[in-house]
Amino acid sequence: MISDVVKVFKELDKKDFRILNGIELGMRTHEWVPVEDLLSFTGFSYGDLEYKLRKLRHYNFVIATHTPYDGYRIYFEGYDALALNAFVKRNVICAIGDEIGVGKESVVHEAIREPELAIGDYEPAIVKFHREGQTSFKSVKRARSHLEGKEHFSWIYAARLAAQREYEIMKKLSPKVSIPKPIDCNRHAIVMEVASGSILAKTRLGDPLHYLNEILQQVANAYGEGIIHSDLSEYNIFVSTEGVQLIDWPQYVTPAHPHAKDLLLRDISNILTHFEKKYGIQTDANAIYDDLTSGNEVRI
Ligand SMILES: Nc1ncnc2c1ncn2[C@@H]1O[C@H](COP(=O)(O)OP(=O)(O)O)[C@@H](O)[C@H]1O
Ligand SMILES: [Mg+2]
Numbered sequence: 496m497i498s499d500v501v502k503v504f505k506e507l508d509k510k511d512f513r514i515l516n517g518i519e520l521g522m523r524t525h526e527w528v529p530v531e532d533l534l535s536f537t538g539f540s541y542g543d544l545e546y547k548l549r550k551l552r553h554y555n556f557v558i559a560t561h562t563p564y565d566g567y568r569i570y571f572e573g574y575d576a577l578a579l580n581a582f583v584k585r586n587v588i589c590a591i592g593d594e595i596g597v598g599k600e601s602v603v604h605e606a607i608r609e610p611e612l613a614i615g616d617y618e619p620a621i622v623k624f625h626r627e628g629q630t631s632f633k634s635v636k637r638a639r640s641h642l643e644g645k646e647h648f649s650w651i652y653a654a655r656l657a658a659q660r661e662y663e664i665m666k667k668l669s670p671k672v673s674i675p676k677p678i679d680c681n682r683h684a685i686v687m688e689v690a691s692g693s694i695l696a697k698t699r700l701g702d703p704l705h706y707l708n709e710i711l712q713q714v715a716n717a718y719g720e721g722i723i724h725s726d727l728s729e730y731n732i733f734v735s736t737e738g739v740q741l742i743d744w745p746q747y748v749t750p751a752h753p754h755a756k757d758l759l760l761r762d763i764s765n766i767l768t769h770f771e772k773k774y775g776i777q778t779d780a781n782a783i784y785d786d787l788t789s790g791n792e793v794r795i
Pocket of ligand 2: 598730731743
């Protein structure tokens, strides 16, 4: 069910967003943003601010501490609300719907967009909210080379960086590589087209060889653009009668990366293993790697 974003956030008014903005800003320099800072940022009376903060806490948009001083932190839902508010204001989406996917490091919702030029039907889209910092700061930091050396780490920073990285690379790859078209990015959230079909892992293909070749062709196209996915598996590929689409790009690397070869080989092997286990297709990952990196046509 799609509900109007205004209804979902009907409890939030301009003043609430002002407070959320104040906490977001304060978190650049504070672990917990002092109430005094919020008073001066918003210009609200103490009573008004307290009342609104209680409501924001009730909805889990913010969390509070009382020691060593009264302070606030934004929570994922509050950060989601700020990003959604930005998309709605920019007319990128007009409604947000149910959650349609949860990944290792994201929550994905369906959404709708107004038709361009105000004619035609509403168009579906998805909003991917990154959640990088949520699970474990240490494991994320270890796994993600793009976070190295960033001392003022926080989940906001991690999630935002991952979203921006993913959005930029999607813009570069689309349409040369078959991926959902990226539409907009704000904070830790990306709006993109809905991928066609279903996830490879959950699909039984009638013509697996055709799809295997299609996937390898897209991996080759990305490599031709200087990009290695690095987290490719049957869970990050959509298949439909129109072809295949690769999703989930924030951990991409370039061929200059010290482990580029291992990462590309792992991507290829993940796909080949899936097709071998499920469809009995036997292949040689090294031979495919060689074809793919030397620009030869990859055909099985
Ligand atoms: N463009 C899209 N269209 C439809 N569903 C999507 C799209 N992008 C992501 N999803 C859904 O959300 C899930 C998580 O997205 P993904 O980009 O793989 O992030 P994660 O890093 O969390 O795995 C996917 O497995 C899929 O079910
Ligand atoms: Mg994924």
